[in-house]
Amino acid sequence: MYTIERFEKEMFMMYQLKHPTGNSWITVCPERGGIITSYGTNNEERLYLNEATLFDRKKNVRGGIPVLFPISGQLHNGRYEWEGKVYDMPNHGLARIHPWEVLETHSDEDHAFISIMFRSSLSTKGIYPFDFKVIFTYTLREDQLLIHQTYENLSDQPMPIYPGLHPYFKSDKKVIGLDIETKTYFDYNDEQEKQFTGQIDLTHLKEAVRLENTHTKVKATVDDQSINMTMDEEFHYTVLWTEKDQGFVCVEPWTRDNGELNRQEQLIEVAPHDVFETWVNFQVL
Template identity: 25%
Template sequence: MISITNEHIVASFSAKGAELQSIKGTHSETEFLWSGDAQFWGKFSPVLFPIIGALKDETYIFEGKSYKLPRHGFARDMEFNFEEINEHEILFTLTHNEETLKVYPFEFRLNLRYKIHGSSLCCTYEVYNPAEKDLLFSVGGHPAFAAPLNKQGDYTDYYLQFNKDEEITYHHILDNLISEKTSSIKLDKGKLYLKHEMFYEDALVFKNLKSDSISLLNDKNYNGLDFNFKDFPYYGIWAAKDADFVCLEPWCGIADGTHHNQNLLEKEGINVLASNGTWERTWQVTCF
């Protein structure tokens, strides 16, 4: 495990997938991330790249050729190089290689930059295109936060506080793809209380959230977190069946729709980065 720390929090990572695996209070030792219990879901906060969610038939077409990629892409299962910038910041880097080019015919450099300040952790995705042709990609986060925190209280004591929405409309997932079926939930002063059954059919997928901050709070104590995101056009909220966590997932990209033609250039949410171009997005979690 690789760690960065200050007087408020300690954040720890694995080079595999550049995955954040722990955020603890320096003094309280409150763990804010999910435990990674493989009985339910053995990950903590995987990076989603170069796709998000599933492809139709796990296949996409680019320049007349078919390629296969697993759900959420390959970056989460690859070893990143890393560099400790200082005790508060670390940089992970993944670049194309012979194996990635077989399934994803693009040259790329993906950086994950983690930085702590006060009781906040920032995660920045930096994408660079070293090639002469355009780079097509999606990227996003999948951090799982413990609920309840410190094993105090029950799952249903916890709620998500949306900062700008009074009603949320989500897309249903059908066979891992985004369906046209939607459902709406009226919020109580922006609050959505957690229930395990809420995720029995899979994630809630949003295309039109007004909120750019969602807080995980509870009715029993003051522990919680604020999750801030900006310029992520899609969002997912998910938990494994009956597991005590909730994933808050900001996405620049989305799974294929049920009627998608599999053409990568026509994929909803795909980002197109020109030669020698750079692209970045940041989310931030503040713990208390």
């Protein structure tokens, strides 16, 4: 049987889903932005986590798998205009800085999952003027992490979104090989389109780089890890990022490009009282 352990750490309630052998697991902290803090396969931790940032509510968490909603990336001057009114929006949106609610947990002989919810409130509507309900279901099956996402628009007008995920994978090396059918990538450091030769060295790059997904499977190789992502076709981009002298690389599935809420050309618009569903699966070998 898969198991789910509930425990408290530094005043936060944590949920750990574990394979019957104990060789694979995921740990979730709903109160801290619904974040996955740990993902293990083959009895090895695959995610980087700076625990000091996790337990300090004033800081953005460095590590785990932060949820990016309603936007992925940044906006020009941290602002956007919608229907004639200007709003301030934090980098990567609101989901990662608000507590989530646990809806359901389940485990059996085949898998284990936890479903959590993030709802709009008076504080979110001052930044993002929509009523919404976001539900994530994190499932552990064998060594795979499955993330099903539901974005429900409870408003009477279309709701613009372009969500994503921000996984921090443990690695002391910064060269990432990618099995992806694209000939170019966009470098946010100098805002230039460049030739893609199969790998990217992030060692001296402060900002991220972005590659366009030409199909729904992406394989990234870093150190001795093979990071396999399968995803819904709405995930148009893979974004790579790191920080100097830090033991991680980020391989991030994004639905749309940085700054899309400023351009408003390719937004995903959820119709009033409708639902947008999508998914991403990870397997690290």
